Amino acid sequence: MPSLPGGASAGAPPAAAGHCPRARPDFGRGISPSSPASEDKEDLMGSVVSSAKINARSMDRHEKSGFGSNKRVKISTYECDSFQRIIPTLPDELSFQILARLPRLYYLKLKLVSQAWKAAITSSELSQLRRELGLTEEWLYVLTKLEPNKLDCYALDPLFRKWQRLPPMPSFVSEEESTGRTQSSWFQMWNVVGSSIRIADFIKGWFRRRYGLDQMPFCGCSVGVADGCLYVFGGFSRAVALNCVFRYNPCLNVWQEVSPMISGRAFSKAALLQSKLYVVGGVSRGRNGLLPLRSGEVFDPKTGIWSELPEMPFMKAQVLPTAFLADVLKPIATGMASYKGKLYVPQSLYSWPFFFDIGGEIYDPELNSWETMADGLGDGWPARQAGTKLGIVVNEELYTLEPSSSLDSGQIKRYDSEQDTWKTIVPQVPVHDFTDAEAPFLLAGLHGKVHVITKEANNNLQVMQAVLQNNIENSPSEENIIWNILASKNFGSAELVSCQVLDV
CATH class of the missing domain: 2.120.10.80 (Kelch-type beta propeller)
Structure with missing residues (x-):
């Protein structure tokens, strides 16, 4: 018979460009309460929602992303000042691949980095990419x-x-x-x-x-x-x-x-x-x-x-x-x-x-x-x-x-x-x-x-x-x-x- 309630991954957050591991925690015997630190550092999800408006436009790309099955011909770029990229030194395709691998827990604060980051993190494209990669939480x-x-x-x-x-x-x-x-x-x-x-x-x-x-x-x-x-x-x-x-x-x-x-x-x-x-x-x-x-x-x-x-x-x-x-x-x-x-x-x-x-x-x-x-x-x-x-x-x-x-x-x-x-x-x-x-x-x-x-x-x-x-x-x-x-x-x-x- 399969055990009923299961464990969940805990541990240190992964590196930005790495894959988020999903190892289950090693529970001890008896009742093991959660870490008090997880309660003391509670974030208000509503406190980081900005009312700023961001314009987005889609453009065709002819280069390949280099991620095998995750190749994308069309990508959304975000118009912020002079067509600012999500990460200035990287193509947006690669930036999306990096953001998709970060735990959701960090998205609230990452939206504060810039308007381009906020637009990318709240986009439907990022959600779709996480589903394709099997990284939903x-x-x-x-x-x-x-x-x-x-x-x-x-x-x-x-x-x-x-x-x-x-x-x-x-x-x-x-x-x-x-x-x-x-x-x-x-x-x-x-x-x-x-x-x-x-x-x-x-x-x-x-x-x-x-x-x-x-x-x-x-x-x-x-x-x-x-x-x-x-x-x-x-x-x-x-x-x-x-x-x-x-x-x-x-x-x-x-x-x-x-x-x-x-x-x-x-x-x-x-x-x-x-x-x-x-x-x-x-x-x-x-x-x-x-x-x-x-x-x-x-x-x-x-x-x-x-x-x-x-x-x-x-x-x-x-x-x-x-x-x-x-x-x-x-x-x-x-x-x-x-x-x-x-x-x-x-x-x-x-x-x-x-x-x-x-x-x-x-x-x-x-x-x-x-x-x-x-x-x-x-x-x-x-x-x-x-x-x-x-x-x-x-x-x-x-x-x-x-x-x-x-x-x-x-x-x-x-x-x-x-x-x-x-x-x-x-x-x-x-x-x-x-x-x-x-x-x-x-x-x-x-x-x-x-x-x-x-x-x-x-x-x-x-x-x-x-x-x-x-x-x-x-x-x-x-x-x-x-x-x-x-x-x-x-x-x-x-x-x-x-x-x-x-x-x-």
């Missing part, structure tokens, strides 16, 4: 919430174990300040994603009417990744379910507004499948409160166009009497994973304070239709909190984390499609008891391994990796598993919201 992006209306985004470079802070998301325009505007322009941007309000609180409001929706802070947006960018979808603010979509581009280090969704939705589920982003389910504002959505839509990042999906049929819910289903139980999608070329969506019926698993459904993009999920997969998919279900796919295997009843430990499980069962492969995961948090723990796939993100009682956020010592797949035990800490950082009382991995 996986970074972990963690979203946290400290204040009711503020989201902080941090990026972790696992090679150097260093955290960097993303630029702040601009404030959204309130409803009172934008009378007469369309819904997508009402909220041109917001500075929060998620809040301490959990979906369970919304479910309670459906039935007990204890909350005034007009007074609720922003919460419930979903997050996904595509084409090397981070996307934030919708959310709920006051009496409006938002349809706005915003994208973070790590090369430019900026947030940008993109095409809005067809429908406003909050607490939806997002996943990437075949280079397209799918957003499914969630809730919207209904006549008598919050309305669960059966609909879904798909976004093509290349065209910026949204298309509607057929509604989820919730076939297993149809066995209940229609009146009972409509008045008491509310069907909702509680998770989503892109697995084996399809979207796997576990589902539940809510009747506060209880939720009932009803398996799930699978969307086939080739047939553009839904089918019922296998019983063992859907009914056995563990819930994290308030019915929400985590699922990540690493090396074409589907994983989840099942918490204990007290949320002070858990088990990592892997789905066996042949036997239609969830099998425990890590019996003891040291997650901690944060029952008031919207996301007491998160899962991420870094470097082909499963990682667990959680917080300790002292507010240290930890990115943990489990290593099986004896590689005994059929009989994993707590004794033959060692937990290593890939990175650690104190975020104060900030809550975990979501995490994604970008390969840039």
Whole structure:
């Protein structure tokens, strides 16, 4: 059985013209915290973004670069004063080859060297060259919430174990300040994603009417990744379910507004499948409160166009009497994973304070239709909190984390499609008891391994990796598993919201 969470390269940075080595660190036994120096030298990613404009032009070159398979006939040069080269004594082709081999960690400061360097580092050509050379790096992006209306985004470079802070998301325009505007322009941007309000609180409001929706802070947006960018979808603010979509581009280090969704939705589920982003389910504002959505839509990042999906049929819910289903139980999608070329969506019926698993459904993009999920997969998919279900796919295997009843430990499980069962492969995961948090723990796939993100009682956020010592797949035990800490950082009382991995 392969070990779960894997290591990441650490060590001294390579020479400028050399190839960046990708050796994994030599972890010791037990828990090895990250270097304190990586926390003390945190860079603000947003602090180095200049507003200066740079003009670029393309010109044909007839000489060859001398890099074998990386020969380029056309290269972008950057117009800065008298057609300044990136490195004055070198052709731009060679300069790009050098910059592509530098770790991403250095790009923030290298952009300050000159306008030509900034233009080169933020160019799409450099990103493309890094992909061609196989030099892209996986970074972990963690979203946290400290204040009711503020989201902080941090990026972790696992090679150097260093955290960097993303630029702040601009404030959204309130409803009172934008009378007469369309819904997508009402909220041109917001500075929060998620809040301490959990979906369970919304479910309670459906039935007990204890909350005034007009007074609720922003919460419930979903997050996904595509084409090397981070996307934030919708959310709920006051009496409006938002349809706005915003994208973070790590090369430019900026947030940008993109095409809005067809429908406003909050607490939806997002996943990437075949280079397209799918957003499914969630809730919207209904006549008598919050309305669960059966609909879904798909976004093509290349065209910026949204298309509607057929509604989820919730076939297993149809066995209940229609009146009972409509008045008491509310069907909702509680998770989503892109697995084996399809979207796997576990589902539940809510009747506060209880939720009932009803398996799930699978969307086939080739047939553009839904089918019922296998019983063992859907009914056995563990819930994290308030019915929400985590699922990540690493090396074409589907994983989840099942918490204990007290949320002070858990088990990592892997789905066996042949036997239609969830099998425990890590019996003891040291997650901690944060029952008031919207996301007491998160899962991420870094470097082909499963990682667990959680917080300790002292507010240290930890990115943990489990290593099986004896590689005994059929009989994993707590004794033959060692937990290593890939990175650690104190975020104060900030809550975990979501995490994604970008390969840039």
